[in-house]
Amino acid sequence: MLLLRDAVRFSWHALTANTVRTFLMLLAMSIGVGSVVILTALGEGARNYITNEFSSLGTNLVIVIPGRSETSGGDPATMLGVTERDLTLNDALALTRHPQVQRIAPLNIGGAEISWQGRKREVSIQGTSAEFLKLRHWEMSQGKFLPDTDWQRPKSVCVIGINIRNEIFGAHAALGKWLRIGDRRFRVIGILASEGQSLGIDVSDSVIIPVASAQSLFNVPSLFRIFVEVKTREAIPKVMAFIKNTLRDRHQGEEDVTVITQDAVLATFDRILTALTYAVGGIAAISLAVAGILIMNVMLVTVSQRTSEIGLLKSLGASGKAILKLILIEAVLLSSLGAAFGFALGQAGSWVIRYAFPVLPAYPPTWAMVASLLVALITGILFSLLPAKKAARLNPVDALMRR
Amino acid sequence: MIKLENIHRNFQVGDQTVHALNDITLTINDGEYLSVMGPSGSGKSTLLNLLGLLDQPSSGKYFLNGNDVTELSEDMQASTRNKNIGFVFQVFHLIPRLTAAENIELPLVLAGIDEKIRKQRVSHALESMNLIERAEHKPPQLSGGQRQRVAIARATIMQPSVLLADEPTGNLDQKAGLNVIETLEQLNQHGITLIIVTHDETLGARSTRSIRMLDGRIESDNIASWTG
Numbered sequence: 279m280l281l282l283r284d285a286v287r288f289s290w291h292a293l294t295a296n297t298v299r300t301f302l303m304l305l306a307m308s309i310g311v312g313s314v315v316i317l318t319a320l321g322e323g324a325r326n327y328i329t330n331e332f333s334s335l336g337t338n339l340v341i342v343i344p345g346r347s348e349t350s351g352g353d354p355a356t357m358l359g360v361t362e363r364d365l366t367l368n369d370a371l372a373l374t375r376h377p378q379v380q381r382i383a384p385l386n387i388g389g390a391e392i393s394w395q396g397r398k399r400e401v402s403i404q405g406t407s408a409e410f411l412k413l414r415h416w417e418m419s420q421g422k423f424l425p426d427t428d429w430q431r432p433k434s435v436c437v438i439g440i441n442i443r444n445e446i447f448g449a450h451a452a453l454g455k456w457l458r459i460g461d462r463r464f465r466v467i468g469i470l471a472s473e474g475q476s477l478g479i480d481v482s483d484s485v486i487i488p489v490a491s492a493q494s495l496f497n498v499p500s501l502f503r504i505f506v507e508v509k510t511r512e513a514i515p516k517v518m519a520f521i522k523n524t525l526r527d528r529h530q531g532e533e534d535v536t537v538i539t540q541d542a543v544l545a546t547f548d549r550i551l552t553a554l555t556y557a558v559g560g561i562a563a564i565s566l567a568v569a570g571i572l573i574m575n576v577m578l579v580t581v582s583q584r585t586s587e588i589g590l591l592k593s594l595g596a597s598g599k600a601i602l603k604l605i606l607i608e609a610v611l612l613s614s615l616g617a618a619f620g621f622a623l624g625q626a627g628s629w630v631i632r633y634a635f636p637v638l639p640a641y642p643p644t645w646a647m648v649a650s651l652l653v654a655l656i657t658g659i660l661f662s663l664l665p666a667k668k669a670a671r672l673n674p675v676d677a678l679m680r681r
Numbered sequence: 682m683i684k685l686e687n688i689h690r691n692f693q694v695g696d697q698t699v700h701a702l703n704d705i706t707l708t709i710n711d712g713e714y715l716s717v718m719g720p721s722g723s724g725k726s727t728l729l730n731l732l733g734l735l736d737q738p739s740s741g742k743y744f745l746n747g748n749d750v751t752e753l754s755e756d757m758q759a760s761t762r763n764k765n766i767g768f769v770f771q772v773f774h775l776i777p778r779l780t781a782a783e784n785i786e787l788p789l790v791l792a793g794i795d796e797k798i799r800k801q802r803v804s805h806a807l808e809s810m811n812l813i814e815r816a817e818h819k820p821p822q823l824s825g826g827q828r829q830r831v832a833i834a835r836a837t838i839m840q841p842s843v844l845l846a847d848e849p850t851g852n853l854d855q856k857a858g859l860n861v862i863e864t865l866e867q868l869n870q871h872g873i874t875l876i877i878v879t880h881d882e883t884l885g886a887r888s889t890r891s892i893r894m895l896d897g898r899i900e901s902d903n904i905a906s907w908t909g
Contacts, residue, residue: 279793288790295778590774593735594788594835595763597756674735678774 280600282607289608292584300612303576307616307654308623310566314650315624315642317562320631321555323640328547330639338380338511339413339540340518342373342504342525346534363529364500367429367489372528373506376520378513381409384429384489385503388496390460392485394446401442403459403485405492413507414472416481421453421468424488432491436464441482443469459485460495514539559646563653569616570657577609577665581672588669589677598670605666606659613658617651624650683709683732683843683874688741690727690897701727702738703897709876711842714869716885717878719894725878726847728894732876733766733845734758746842763792767836767873769865771848773828775820775835781827782807782816785834792839806834810864826857833864843874850884862887 293300344365370384386405391398404410408426411418423437436457443452456463464487473482493499508517518537526533581588588601596604624642631640690702701724709715717725730736731743734750743751750761768774775784782803789799807813810830820828829849836844846865850858862884869875877888885891893901 280791281793284790284793284796291778586774587776590776591787591791592759593733593762593768593774594791595759595761595839596791597759599756600759600791675730678735678770 306569308620310569311620312623314562316627317558318646319628319642323638325551383410386492405489417471419471437468439482574661592674609662617654684744716888723894724897769846771851
């Protein structure tokens with residue numbers, strides 16, 4: 279019986295003797311595997327990006343958004359063209375009364391130009407309260423966050439992100455300086471240490487001021503969001519009901535706010551993006567199948583090119599099984615090499631994506647890597663079974679006659 | 682010992698049945714030097730393929746060293762071919778990507794023989810074929826005569842009892858051809874049964890027994906007087 283080691287050596291010789299053919303097959307296989315790895319890495323990256331975005335908001339969060347996401351036909355208010363009521367600071371204050379509410383923070387968002395000694399920048403301003411720091415799990419690098427005072431009273435203080443600090447103040451100390459925001463001046467009382475994105479805003483590029491100041495700065499009485507942190511996960515439904523009831527009472531019996539939990543949002547995005555990852559992975563897998571068919575074609579050509587060699591091996595005493603073994607080993611060597619190259623290609627591609635878009639954690643998921651390698655091997659073997667069987671069945675007399 | 686009993690081999694060509702071998706009965710003793718001659722299409726190559734177990738008879742029995750080899754499974758026939766039969770072809774049939782030594786080694790590899798033993802036997806064969814300096818050369822770098830000597834070394838590396846040669850000098854010039862024939866005859870003198878298919882009358886005349894074939898039949902079977 280032909281020893282496996284010798285069979286591998288023989289097949290390896292056959293591969294290395296025909297470099298063009300081997301290179302083309304490796305290319306096809308590695309593009310297949312590589313595209314699966316890269317595309318799933320992209321999908322997974324998008325999923326992780328969104329997940330991080332939302333989970334960085336905080337834990338056990340309930341978010342109150344003005345406006346109703348559902349409409350009912352018979353609502354007289356809609357018929358009269360009355361828009362929903364704004365979410366006000368008093369609404370937010372009313373929500374603090376529930377015992378299961380750990381902390382609560384209103385949020386107002388607006389854009390404004392900031393300047394200090396001639397350095398100017400357009401930034402997004404977040405108006406909120408002292409609780410926001412803990413709610414968002416932010417860290418201070420210097421100074422203090424907003425003071426815990428009456429929400430209704432404007433105060434000319436601000437907390438800035440690390441980027442703002444570097445860009446506006448440069449080498450100067452920022453704490454205690456008066457920063458111009460729009461047409462007002464605010465004293466810098468703290469610098470945030472945290473970085474990263476959330477709600478589409480880079481924390482290090484933010485300026486945070488008291489909510490009342492933001493309302494007067496942007497001249498809006500309403501709030502953009504109310505963030506409510508619930509003490510325990512189990513209490514979330516109760517608190518949600520409390521929020522809805524309270525706000526309905528305050529809004530003349532009309533349910534004109536949307537209350538969502540961050541978990542629900544996360545779960546939805548997670549589902550959508552996981553499906554997306556599977557989908558792109560599946561599309562990429564088609565290229566693997568194409569590579570498999572290419573392997574079959576090339577192996578068929580190989581078998582007919584090497585017909586006389588196969589006939590010779592038979593005349594030297596190779597059984598059909600031995601021929602089958604040799605051709606299959608050649609295919610396995612090819613597809614595993616191709617898979618390995620494709621894997622490297624995929625990893626390199628993912629690295630390039632991560633390098634080019636640092637916010638996107640484009641790491642290929644383990645299942646996709648394992649699956650692409652397995653599919654590569656299996657298609658390689660499966661699609662060369664037909665040519666290998668053809669070779670094994672060759673009549674040695676006919677095979678030897680052909681040159 | 683080779684014994685053929687009433688061997689028929691029919692081919693279907695279109696709706697016609699061609700009798701490539703028509704009722705061949707033949708006994709070849711161990712160590713004989715036999716030439717098979719005849720015009721093209723007389724069935725001599727079919728006979729050789731059949732003797733080499735590359736082809737199956739349509740009917741009749743083939744005994745090799747007393748065993749009925751027509752009854753063997755495909756795997757067993759392959760193994761019998763590997764151990765008992767050596768082929769030498771007109772076109773050499775060397776694998777161009779392998780070195781001379783690797784080509785010679787092939788039957789040992791197919792038999793699953795240990796690498797150490799293989800190397801010993803290959804170097805021994807290279808030595809006896811005068812090919813030592815050519816061991817690491819690939820076939821395209823060898824002369825025709827050298828290629829055929831590599832093929833003979835490969836055919837005999839398993840120490841078979843029968844050596845089948847199909848026009849072994851057909852692609853060689855006279856000098857190289859003579860050298861190859863002398864090599865084959867030397868092997869025969871050491872006991873191997875040598876069966877040569879040839880068109881060449883002078884080559885046929887060198888053998889101790891000569892068979893002439895015509896239309897699938899053995900026309901004459903002359904055992905030449907041994908002249909040495």
